[in-house]
Amino acid sequence: VTLFGPLFAPAAVREAVADEAWLRAMLDAEAALAAAQARTGVIPAAAARAIAAACAGAGFDPGAIGAAAPAAGNPVVPLVRALRAAVPADARVHVHRGATSQDILDTAAMLVARRALTPVLAELDGATRAAAALARAHAGTPMVARTLLQQALPTTFGLKAAGWLAALLDARARLAEIRDARLAVQLGGAAGTLAALGDRGEAVVAAFAAELGLAAPELPWHTARGRVAELGAALAVAAGAAGKVALDVVLLAQTEVGEVAEAAPGGSSALPHKRNPIAAIRARACAQRVPPLAALLLGAMAQEHERAAGAWHAEWEPLGDALALTGGAAGALRTSLEGLEVDGDRMRANLDSTGGLVLAERVALALGREAVDAAIERSANGTSFRDALLGVTDRLDAAALDELLDPVGYLGAAEPFIERALARLDRELT
């Protein structure tokens, strides 16, 4: 546990991108490579078993390997050295056979990504279900819609939450698509030809992918970094979807708005009365940090020839950070939404606070824009909008006007929109 870590990601996500997880993934890649080569007759089965046994061991220290990495330029070189030292002498030559450091590190990155996506998606699903629960529970809770942060028209809190839900489902679908279709093993050998495997290159790639449950790419992708960049972008979209919801929560929780509160708001050392929506705040902080990482990964696609002199190395930590922070955004949002206290009375009070002005569009449709403009002008000096309207028109009596000014009667397609979003949840997240 580190000083800042827990603020920005749940434990399961942090563990999935920690040093130990990377090391484990690299060892899993080496073991799977040996197994694939044994299955395709490249190396003896006994050697593969010995390598697997060594890889399963705990004798590899991330710190020691990290300390030796700068001289080689990456941690795989010292790891292979340590692995060779850990296997029986006759298996040594079969370790890392025909592979290059990048094969192991890229494959490990894909494993780390797949493994980390499990808790990341779990948090995202949690937030999504929480949004859905709010949409369902508050389909009939009127509140004011705000555009450009000004009160605009009536809506329902259910529709607002349904909008959150739809965006989260989109983000999750794309992440799942990438996890299932784009996370592929890397195996090309030093030049991308797999020359050291003779005519068994393709077969080994297929077996390697099968061992690890990753996709088998059509060609090695050492300097075709679309997979990494797309993953980074999809994480940023997911974090962005979570961040938007968190922004709404923070705005709704403002003292002057007071429509929602978190179940466990943060206190303040100095101010005993504060009820800070701290989970939403953490979600926003996480979400804000992912787009620059995605930009890094997108920019790092400019990789030279058959291995990049820097841009490849620049990917490793930001990819881990992007996974962690997206998990952090989703997890913090889940915390925020799962315990969200919704104050329907305050919503109603805010909706009514302008004395019907938020129904101005409806009144204009019924009475014409001129009447509305005249009434708004009159109401500047204290008269209520309702009374001002009665003064500028005789086309409606008070009762008819009150019906017109009832926000509940002017909710349009809010309900069917909510139903659509919930139906989609049922289809996609069972």
Add this chain to the structure above:
Amino acid sequence: VTLFGPLFAPAAVREAVADEAWLRAMLDAEAALAAAQARTGVIPAAAARAIAAACAGAGFDPGAIGAAAPAAGNPVVPLVRALRAAVPADARVHVHRGATSQDILDTAAMLVARRALTPVLAELDGATRAAAALARAHAGTPMVARTLLQQALPTTFGLKAAGWLAALLDARARLAEIRDARLAVQLGGAAGTLAALGDRGEAVVAAFAAELGLAAPELPWHTARGRVAELGAALAVAAGAAGKVALDVVLLAQTEVGEVAEAAPGGSSALPHKRNPIAAIRARACAQRVPPLAALLLGAMAQEHERAAGAWHAEWEPLGDALALTGGAAGALRTSLEGLEVDGDRMRANLDSTGGLVLAERVALALGREAVDAAIERSANGTSFRDALLGVTDRLDAAALDELLDPVGYLGAAEPFIERALARLDRELT
């Protein structure tokens, strides 16, 4: 035509994102909205026809509308004013009915994107086919693979081009997917409820989408900006794929490498002998500019409530720029690749220039790493690697060694990899 514009995008792409194209798209959205409302009985068919006629007219000046935009915060407000003035008096009330500025601007953005993607994808396809032609023509052209910009092992220029091809196909597939599935109309009215359309909101949305050939979203997406952000990211991935190829071209065209040259290299005012690979250079410049725009769009997902107070406005120009620059990267790359002159002799000479050292891996597999290390040490003082090898081992005679040092015999899966990439091209781009 502007001073810098042609350097960074082909004319068709620039036109597709120009002011006139945006204005046209906004008018098309207004016309389609009226048509959809006529079809669903919201407004009279005659009004819709009148509106369509006015929208088809040429009397709208982007400059005048732009000049009036700051006061309203967006160009739709003055456009609607101008459109109302251009229709017969009885159609006026039916213009922009139940819609909000964002409905029109977002729908227009989707139209601009779809229309711009036609030339963007055409350029990308051109570059892709050119890469495929190089992969096919040079499947048997050996060259040296370079890792970390050091000569590593033999490969073929065909395999290098096949790697480019695969990355371009990936990028294109994703862009086409977004064009077909994610570009959707926006229609929610001022609050996202479509309240002004009563119970016909959903029907109007469906008809509106059908009119424009865009997708109908499940809910309004005014502050769920995943569609825009995903598009920006996919553009950055495509630009990145093009930029990587351009980087390789620039590196291969270096005076000291000399393996490729562009058909129409740029000259220099000062240096009469220069042959600058200017198309590849332009592709790189374009490619480099897209990730920051994608980061902007990803970051702009943080939008408040039912309409953002700034983040929405921040999207418009960067989205157009991202489309233009991606088209620019693809177009310049296409120019570069379509006329690429490949110097197979120079490739062979470079491959041979280290006297067989690039076969060191193969020799090590045959003779052991120790022999290779010893020979490398010996060859430091001028002896060729081949002769040094003969001096350190007697396990191979000269003829056998020469076979071992023949790069053409150490190309692994280069050929089948090329075939896979070409087969995919045939499947995806017919």
Add this chain to the structure above:
Amino acid sequence: VTLFGPLFAPAAVREAVADEAWLRAMLDAEAALAAAQARTGVIPAAAARAIAAACAGAGFDPGAIGAAAPAAGNPVVPLVRALRAAVPADARVHVHRGATSQDILDTAAMLVARRALTPVLAELDGATRAAAALARAHAGTPMVARTLLQQALPTTFGLKAAGWLAALLDARARLAEIRDARLAVQLGGAAGTLAALGDRGEAVVAAFAAELGLAAPELPWHTARGRVAELGAALAVAAGAAGKVALDVVLLAQTEVGEVAEAAPGGSSALPHKRNPIAAIRARACAQRVPPLAALLLGAMAQEHERAAGAWHAEWEPLGDALALTGGAAGALRTSLEGLEVDGDRMRANLDSTGGLVLAERVALALGREAVDAAIERSANGTSFRDALLGVTDRLDAAALDELLDPVGYLGAAEPFIERALARLDRELT
């Protein structure tokens, strides 16, 4: 005037970065180069006069030059061609003497920057003075400070505005520093040695700088791009400072807060009652767009050898955009602040709305945290904080408590802080 342009920058700023301004700057650079070479005896004075006369002419069309730029890779090559055609035959050889395209384009970029900084700083100064006027006028206007968007403690609107002022002064000082010290001519010739100028290279650089009123650099800086990157970063800081103020304005203008309003708020086509703080919204949109441009310029420092193959070209438009958008942020903020309507009564009402809870820190200092916590607990069921306090302690009578709960008595150093900021304004912006 373009469709979106006026939303994102005032006219003077847009003109300063427009095509014509770039062209003018390039011609000014060519004329100054000739003048400098005449002064140092490199070319005849008559030739320099002829070149100056041609450069002063209007016969250069940005569109035509732009159309010819892609083939050469930059617009200077066709411009020099056109300039040579425009001078008498015997002056032709003296045009662009010893220079390379980059010398002219980089010098023009510095001129464009310096010229654009005049209106940019004018807008920034306007916003700064407006902030100062608010700080001065409202030094005695109490309002509530909000942390994490929750009401926290009393402050004054004057102190809030003084904080804006200080940040704007910082940003302005840095921009002025860069304008005065870092905008330098570029002159190195094709390789950075000025070989074509023999032993007069240094003298020509000095004269060239003197002609244009730019700094003379110690060495050519063709691939040492710190100047451009620092400028981009300083613009982003200035835009960020403006964006923060605009964010506060938007938040204070929320319907539920209502403490400020813009003088000319934007209306809505659909919603007659809306009073959107549209200038602040535009400032936010502009501000949000500059950091990605700064990131582009910072990332583009990776330039190869003596002229970059893409990264240099990638700078041109983003630099112009960064200048324009920073001017846009400052200009829109100025509009917002100069007409800002401040509602002191509403500020007071919001400050009082929690019944003294925002004085909890002060009460805790006087009575201990335990008493405050107990009172807060009691006040949950409807009792006012004041009455609850009277119930939990007998250490203070009602009068003493009311004094403690008077926000005006708990403003700490607000006043001296305001004075410091205003004194700094007087020192720096006279």
Add this chain to the structure above:
Amino acid sequence: VTLFGPLFAPAAVREAVADEAWLRAMLDAEAALAAAQARTGVIPAAAARAIAAACAGAGFDPGAIGAAAPAAGNPVVPLVRALRAAVPADARVHVHRGATSQDILDTAAMLVARRALTPVLAELDGATRAAAALARAHAGTPMVARTLLQQALPTTFGLKAAGWLAALLDARARLAEIRDARLAVQLGGAAGTLAALGDRGEAVVAAFAAELGLAAPELPWHTARGRVAELGAALAVAAGAAGKVALDVVLLAQTEVGEVAEAAPGGSSALPHKRNPIAAIRARACAQRVPPLAALLLGAMAQEHERAAGAWHAEWEPLGDALALTGGAAGALRTSLEGLEVDGDRMRANLDSTGGLVLAERVALALGREAVDAAIERSANGTSFRDALLGVTDRLDAAALDELLDPVGYLGAAEPFIERALARLDRELT
């Protein structure tokens, strides 16, 4: 030591931004605050001594504090709790007196920055001196200048290194300026008024700054984040300057260019002959990662009211990463340059490899562009440029032509430019 850490920063830099360093800085801030308050009579001297003693202790665990941070939203709340528990009962009330969490965390960030800048600047100075040594040693080593990666004209390796030197000096000067002038304590209390300190707020700020050796700001800067953003930008500029040099090293070290090699190149597990310029590659990887972090910090200037709900929190880790990676870029570059092996013979051979074409500009100045163009055309079929020139002109005999084609005679101001850069080093870095 972590798996990836050593690749991206030297140990001293990593330690300076590690958890323990942040914790130490926060404790130092608390101790200094107490000392400042004792000195100004706010709290008893004995309490300040007790607090200082507790802060000096080792009983604070970053992990435990980190684990408690999410609930509070930042690590200061649990730290203050732990600190109160560690002091005698009568000092407890004087801990963190009148301060808010942000005061401590921001001041700690400034301390971390100042402390980290010591090793960062040491690495940068090392790289700078190494560049200077190369400039001095190779003032007379001719090589070819390359523009757009094509051979252009003669230069010297000394001038190339002098260009590196000038850029590094610029970057260093700006970082030192920020360290000395912009790193300031933060002290405003919960609302920025220092209300809890009564009329002693300003005095306490001054004493607090004096205790820590940081600047005293004019006003609290809780949501005026220019200091943080400027620091981030200056780090990105420094990293960018280092990255440019590293890019040149990587390009010069290409097998086909071979003009430089690192003293301790990285080997390859698969390829025994590889000599990878791994230090320069690491420098590039580091450098590439800083601009996105700077963009984050610039974008995070949009902070709400008196404490931001997310953007503040988003700064912490990226600021540490930017410091570490800039130190990493500088440190790796230093390693690369300090041991750089420069192959003057290879430089000369490359310079001569085009048979004098790189002197084409000089020949054109002497004989006219037409003669050069004709000779270049002739030389396409195998004739040397020299012989072709003799064939197209009789204005020069062979000896005069050979003098014209001698690159050493066409170096312009290379030497004085080198002297200027070295003189500046002597002035600025003694």
